[in-house]
Amino acid sequence: xxxxxxxxxxxxxxxxxxxxxxxxxxxxxxxxxxxxxxxxxxxxxxxxxxxxxxxxxxxxxxxxxxxxxxxxxxxxxxxxxxxxxxxxxxxxxxxxxxxxxxxxxxxxxxxxxxxxxxxxxxxxxxxxxxxxxxxxxxxxxxxxxxxxxxxxxxxxxxxxxxxxxxxxxxxxxxxxxxxxxxxxxxx
Numbered sequence: 315x316x317x318x319x320x321x322x323x324x325x326x327x328x329x330x331x332x333x334x335x336x337x338x339x340x341x342x343x344x345x346x347x348x349x350x351x352x353x354x355x356x357x358x359x360x361x362x363x364x365x366x367x368x369x370x371x372x373x374x375x376x377x378x379x380x381x382x383x384x385x386x387x388x389x390x391x392x393x394x395x396x397x398x399x400x401x402x403x404x405x406x407x408x409x410x411x412x413x414x415x416x417x418x419x420x421x422x423x424x425x426x427x428x429x430x431x432x433x434x435x436x437x438x439x440x441x442x443x444x445x446x447x448x449x450x451x452x453x454x455x456x457x458x459x460x461x462x463x464x465x466x467x468x469x470x471x472x473x474x475x476x477x478x479x480x481x482x483x484x485x486x487x488x489x490x491x492x493x494x495x496x497x498x499x500x501x
Contacts, residue, residue: 321440322392326492327383330439331395331484335478337372337378338428341365342475345421349468355417362421363413391482394438402431421470422459426452428474432481443484451477 335399344365348358376382405427429451436444451474458473 318440319344320389320391321324321438322492322496323443324389324395325439325489326496327380327389328395328439329380329382330441330443330489331435332482332485332489333377333380333382334369334373334399335482335485336376337369339475339478339482340372341369342471344368345471346468346475349421349471354370355467358467359413359417359420362424393437396439398434399431401434404426405431412499418464418467419459421467423453425455425459429455429477441485441488443481443488447477447481447484451481465482 345362348361352387368428375494385387409420409423409427429448431448432451433448434444436442436448454477455470455473458469462469
């Protein structure tokens with residue numbers, strides 16, 4: 315099987331990684347609610363960081379519900395998605411620096427790192443959606459973060475939540491196109 319066929323197979327079996335992205339929608343929803351609360355910024359940041367621990371269990375649950383095979387053991391590219399996801403941890407020292415040095419800006423750093431880490435999935439799943447929306451999300455968070463005062467930090471996670479909904483929508487459209495092409499090729 316050639317590389318393009320492996321990418322397309324992985325894209326179809328894992329539905330372009332949407333189960334993880336839907337988990338992200340839930341996480342950023344939780345973070346939005348946290349940042350609407352009145353407790354101090356360090357506690358909000360700590361709870362936001364803790365909430366990310368729900369990501370994997372939620373993704374596994376959503377995968378079962380959506381009948382997604384994100385492991386794709388028969389495909390050598392199957393583990394690459396996990397490796398790409400773990401690669402964002404390399405940027406966590408930047409987030410921790412912001413957490414301790416600029417606590418009111420830590421959420422912006424976290425949202426930008428999250429958005430930026432989607433970019434290589436365009437190559438993995440053979441879709442331009444990640445290539446287009448990842449930089450747009452980064453720029454959107456950056457620009458909004460530049461204009462916000464501390465009372466409106468909740469806009470950052472809300473922006474992420476809405477952006478992830480759009481990312482999921484466009485990835486679903488891409489997935490349906492691939493399913494259609496795949497079915498036409500089999501007939």
